[in-house]
Amino acid sequence: MRNLLYLVISLCLLSACDVDRISETNLSDGSFWKSERDLKAATNYLYTFLPSLLITSDNWSDDGFGTAPHTISDGTRLAPATSGDYSTPYRIIRAASNIVEKASLAESAGVPAQIADIYVAEARFFRAWAYFQLVQKFGDVPLILGLLKEDSPELTAPRTPKEQVYEAIYADLDDAIAKLPTPTVRGVAGYGRITNTAALAFKARVALFEGTRSKFHQYGDPNKHLSLAVAAAKEVMESGEHQLFDNYFGLFQYDGEGRQNRENILVRQYGRNIADNISGYNCGTLINGATNATKALVDAYLMKDGLPIEISPLYTPPATFAETFIDRDERLNATIMKPGDPYFYSVPFVAPTLVYHTTAYCPRKFVDAHTVGTGVTFIDYPIIRYAEVLLTYAEALYELNGAISDADLNASINLLRDRANLPDLTNAFVQDNGLNMRNELRRERRVELAMEGFRYWDLIRWKTAETELPKAILGSYFFADEPGFSTASPKLTPDNYILLQAAANRMFDPEKDYLWPLPVNELALNPQLKQNPYWE
Template identity: 60%
Template sequence: MKSFIKHITLGVAVLVGVSACDVNRLPETNISDATFWRSEADLKSASNYLYTFLPVFNRDDNWSDDAFGLASNNVSDGSRLAPSTDNDNYNIPYNLIRAANNIIEKAPRAEAAGQTAIDRYVAEARFFRAWGYFLLVQKYGSVPLILKTLDDASPELYSAAAPREEIYQQIYQDLDFAASKLPTPTTLGNADYGRISNTAALAFKARVALFEGTRAKFHNYGTPNSHLTLAVAAAKAVIDSKQHDLFANYFNLFQYEGEGRQNRENIIVRQYGVSATERVSTHAYYRSTLENGNLSPTKSLADSYLMTDGLPTSKSPLYKTPVVSLDVFANRDERMGATIMKRGDAYMGTKLIFDVAPLVFNKTGFTFRKYSNVDDWVTQNSTMDRVVLRYAEVLLTYAEAKFELEGQISDADLDISVNLLRNRAKVATLSNAFVATNGLDMREELRRERRVELAQEGFRYWDLIRWKTAETELPKPVLGNYFFRDEFGTSVTVNLTPQNYILVQDVSFRKFDAERDYLWPIPINEISLNSNLKQNPKW
């Protein structure tokens, strides 16, 4: 199922013969490719390189109120400065765009491959070009829009930033082309599992359109309904395709049991090594990030999980003040115990069973559980895939976009979207009558559902940005678990609130400038190289 990963380096030399030193200088590869671009195999091997840009395991949730690391995060607490360079966030997306442009331009040379094959790999390239531009516009807003390979004399090297709406229209055009030319997941089958499908293009379009539609709505600019309409249509197209459904076990989604074509929930994954003996690409996410405390859940995230009756802890008669750490998980949404470690869970090679988070590492007193695996902890060479986009997100996108577009959502639409997720989590279903009877707010419940379903998957920060709630949520103090003295012990000194919760970062160290922090700073060196680039406000 991971067979194409073995060959992912074959086309790299064709695409990366240039330095990635600055963002606008996007010349063609300096490797002669006169003998390349002749067959379908050439197109496929060139396209393989694009997959290396899919996101790896990371600590992006530390930017939000869902997680905290071993030290404060300068995005989360508002203390960062404009960088001189930013390879990860600014240059690398343009490297991807350059590689995609190269394929789009040169694939037609492979006449022997036939038009269908040419269209397919151009479609993959256009998907990844859209991916690269969304990474950029999401962070920086307006950026230069480069749609061809450049040489040293190209005037586009000094392009001004294109309007964000123009960039979004290009993204949609690329994804529409990709959706029309790429195979279905069924056609890809086991042999090509991991390659981009037509439903992947539609699902990503839904993600992009929801982001911009809600951002435009709550930041009061542009035409939000045009984007929300696209989000609803793209998400519904994925639903109607019948190519995907939910995996039965939420925890196993993020284990080896959830890998491969047999899991129809996964739409895009970052594939790692083929096996323990074929370690083409591996990671140590569990040991180096989760168990070591570089990414730990907050009280804010833990509190967002509902009781099984569908009510928050503040309203549910099922909620009891916890006496021991295991009580925190009693009568809760099953996703909580699948996402956050609890007493009795499998832990690590030197301590097989978890009891309580070690505060010297997990500063919040909580430990994330997704992707935890004792054998991977021991080997530090995991080949477990990273889920990048799954069907659950499509269902959440459909429900939220529908609500924000129409100001309401029917029970029928809830039943084909978020209630499927709640059924899996063994939580009471959501309906308009349930919301009204219990004094809830539908928008907040849809947002809560998104938060808990996608926890630890890198969405929360961007949700706060698009909803324009970062200015409210991020300046709050970071709190952790209740301090169960008999379990945590007293060997580590911790700060506590008057209510006996672990105080991880005081409110005095946290800020968010609403006039500045909804956009990221363009690296200073890029502005120096291109005088037509302008810095974002207040940076």
């Protein structure tokens, strides 16, 4: 175990380029890879890279705003000198590849091949995960599937075309799908570890992204990826392993903890209490300005008749802040704090504090009112959940065929709408109300996955970021006489909505901003790397 500790410390302290140059002969292989315990310890390191709850990537989009503008959202960022967005995935890749290559040593020491295969499959899942993070942001990236030495030619190789990177991602995921246990086999003891349905669901996510991105950006073979997305999502749906949790709000509270919640496919676990603390988080950060929903997101929620606010006869502009939530999709009530909701040590929420809740829409999702004041909360963070699989299935099927049947809507989208107490989405409903099926499928995705970090990447793949991101960021109507509003003096639009950032201060360059800039230091280390267009 001492040798593993040295390995982990080395991986944590060194940059990606330094890590890629460590000689494999320095890792004491002869004294480590001896048992399943060694394999598990090495694989556990990969789990430390799972996304954490307190992410603010919705602030990159038009759905979220913190206490100040975000440089990704408003188009003002510059190419960085260094970036964990580039280096951290390569740390994961190297650690995963190390397990893939060294597992044979454990087998030679007596670990059964079927046991070693599971840890290799977990490692290959994480390698696919890391490469997707890279290709999603940067496009073509160096593809390195083996371990490198100081003279390895890959260290100065040019970027690999992303289609080859996707092929490698799919190959790793297919291996993981074939060899990983099901959630049922994992059971309570294995809850939180990667399963075969997690690998399938992630494959569906990857394939939907690239299928729609290539379709709307007009390159490659969209149908190839969309077909993979449909097939992978359908396999999860037909596995019998997952179903929706019966309460949307409870899904993000302690009610949704653990194996009994079959909607969660992959979670980051934080423990159960102080005595069993993996890495509890402070959900108070969420209500202290880390992110707040925008007017654009709130307006996307349907009325309870299933119609958008623009055409529903049920909608009238709210005369008070509390009226914002009347007769709306129940997911709005579960996502945003309204007067009377348990808030701080369960004291009812009265009104937003605009210095923190800058849009007036304070988050409710993931906020446990009973522990928010203690500084530590342990609710599982869902990274992949079954709802996403249903949304992926419906969208990929529609984009593949240009249509979706009512039967497929019932097997996917309408399960989500039923939980939200909304009427079913049908082809007749769309036609009779002058709606657009694609727009309604996208709306369902937006509100179901709100504040979970999906919106920015959806705008990127749909090629609508150039339309949506340059728009002004607005908050609630300013109810000047109400608590929380009456003591604040934010900027307002002429029609009295809170103005967080004017359209004149926001931009998105479609020739540049659909890809992220490579870190400048990486370009200096490898002259064969070329910067993405217009980021020089």
